[in-house]
Amino acid sequence: PYFCFKDIDENKPTGSIKIRVETIGYFLKRYREDMVANKKKVKTIEEQMAEFEARLRRQVTREAVEADTRVRSSFDQGHIPTIHVSVGALAASRPQPVETRVSGD
DSSP states (O other): OOOOOGOOOOOHHHHHHHHHHHHHHHHHHHHHHHHHHHHHHHHHHHHHHHHHHHHHHHHHHHHHHHHHHHHHHHHTSOOOOOOOOOOOHHHHHHHOOOOOOOOOO
């Protein structure tokens, strides 16, 4: 069915209402199309931002690892340096438990 605004007499109440309905329908259709298009744009922007953030985090981590000489030397040697500490020294370095007293009324 073909519709044209010239077929409606806007001076009659039914024609005026029909024009309003068609105009509002057209506006809502365009508004929905714009919302869908904007949603796609926002989604692609968020994906690009997440990818950029991940790339920056990897770069910062890589730079921090390269800057730390101990980490770099452990990669070069193939193992983490061994720290020799006796069991007695470890036991002595443990902090003493703090006694707390609670007084009742």
